[in-house]
Amino acid sequence: MAFGFAAAAAMPKPCLSIKANQSSSLGLSDRADDHVSRSKKNFVFIINPKGANGRTGKEWKKLLPYLRTRLGGHCNICEYITLAPSHGVDITREAIREGADAVIAVGGDGTLHEVINGFFCAGQPVTALERGPGYSTTLGLIPLGTGSDFARTFCWRNDPHEAIERIKRGFKSKVDVGIITAHTGEQHFFINVADIHLSAKAGYYASKYKGFGNLCYVFGALRAFIGHENRNMKVKINGGDWEVFHKVTAICIGNAKYFGGGMKITPTADPSNGKLEVVILQDFKWYDFVLKLHKLYSGSHLSEKNVCLRSVKSIEVVEEMSKGDIYIQSDGEHLGFLPANCSILPAAINFFC
Ligand SMILES: Nc1ncnc2c1ncn2[C@@H]1O[C@H](COP(=O)(O)OP(=O)(O)OP(=O)(O)O)[C@@H](O)[C@H]1O
Numbered sequence: 001m002a003f004g005f006a007a008a009a010a011m012p013k014p015c016l017s018i019k020a021n022q023s024s025s026l027g028l029s030d031r032a033d034d035h036v037s038r039s040k041k042n043f044v045f046i047i048n049p050k051g052a053n054g055r056t057g058k059e060w061k062k063l064l065p066y067l068r069t070r071l072g073g074h075c076n077i078c079e080y081i082t083l084a085p086s087h088g089v090d091i092t093r094e095a096i097r098e099g100a101d102a103v104i105a106v107g108g109d110g111t112l113h114e115v116i117n118g119f120f121c122a123g124q125p126v127t128a129l130e131r132g133p134g135y136s137t138t139l140g141l142i143p144l145g146t147g148s149d150f151a152r153t154f155c156w157r158n159d160p161h162e163a164i165e166r167i168k169r170g171f172k173s174k175v176d177v178g179i180i181t182a183h184t185g186e187q188h189f190f191i192n193v194a195d196i197h198l199s200a201k202a203g204y205y206a207s208k209y210k211g212f213g214n215l216c217y218v219f220g221a222l223r224a225f226i227g228h229e230n231r232n233m234k235v236k237i238n239g240g241d242w243e244v245f246h247k248v249t250a251i252c253i254g255n256a257k258y259f260g261g262g263m264k265i266t267p268t269a270d271p272s273n274g275k276l277e278v279v280i281l282q283d284f285k286w287y288d289f290v291l292k293l294h295k296l297y298s299g300s301h302l303s304e305k306n307v308c309l310r311s312v313k314s315i316e317v318v319e320e321m322s323k324g325d326i327y328i329q330s331d332g333e334h335l336g337f338l339p340a341n342c343s344i345l346p347a348a349i350n351f352f353c
Pocket residue numbers: 048049050051052053082083084085086087106107108109110111112114144145146147148149210332333
């Protein structure tokens with residue numbers, strides 16, 4: 001793939017639109033003789049045209065002139081449209097290796113999740129090939145998804161103009177990243193919430209109904225109840241002893257506070273405190289969700305007797321009698337089935353906030 005930061009700077013306009021199927025290198029180092037404005041930073045925007053049922057792609061086109069006006073003066077803008085699921089992971093890795101100053105996810109939590117996973121490869125942070133050991137690429141977010149739940153923790157709206165102003169301002173803070181290893185042994189990174197059982201099954205089905213906007217979460221939840229059973233699970237926290245939790249409905253592991261299109265499921269989570277907040281719901285019946293739904297949205301469910309909260313550095317979860325059908329997801333993306341192992345990587349990424 002070719003990002004062509006150098007070529008971007010040589011063009012009359014500060015913005016370059018490069019499609020994902022062009023040749024395959026950023027071309028930062030081998031184009032040193034071009035008219036690159038080296039004083040300008042290189043920002044890579046990764047856009048999921050299918051986000052929010054296609055709204056992200058349409059909004060992005062309208063946004064581009066504004067983006068050029070606001071940011072074009074101080075950075076080379078490289079626009080990169082994903083071609084398929086997971087493409088954002090590869091683009092991000094390439095951008096970081098080639099020394100991008102920032103990689104900005106444009107879309108929902110799924111797009112952000114791909115970009116986060118692109119900051120790592122084979123379990124290790126991806127580094128810039130020619131920019132010293134202390135160098136790090138900054139993560140940015142223009143929330144334009146269906147739920148855009150990560151942005152809610154910062155009280156940000158799904159407003160791209162506000163997001164561009166944040167990027168222009170350039171304030172950065174370190175954010176933690178969660179690591180989840182599913183039954184396949186493959187490591188995934190997440191920035192928002194990883195969850196297990198009913199909510200993960202609901203998320204799996206919600207992804208099939210994205211055409212209905214935020215209602216997809218309601219349809220997903222209704223579908224997930226079909227065949228649902230609360231199950232006994234064994235949990236190991238911070239490498240301690242196994243504890244059995246009976247009739248578990250869902251286990252939610254938050255680096256941030258919201259999931260499912262605005263449910264404040266892990267209200268005590270803070271993406272910069274080096275910990276994951278684990279909320280375990282036990283023995284919830286379908287009518288509990290009807291009666292207590294408002295509490296899940298407001299974050300006041302922690303006072304319920306069948307809700308348990310733990311602050312952890314790591315957590316392992318297995319089913320007591322494994323049937324291999326307990327769903328897990330992270331950042332709303334389906335990962336497979338239990339067992340799962342989660343831990344935190346404190347202050348892993350610089351983030352425009
Ligand atoms: N070019 C593409 N074609 C099809 N799917 C894509 C493409 N690029 C990314 N995806 C996938 O689209 C899915 C949804 O993207 P995203 O999360 O950005 O939007 P959303 O689901 O509407 O928002 P949210 O997750 O915040 O509710 C992700 O799983 C991502 O992997």
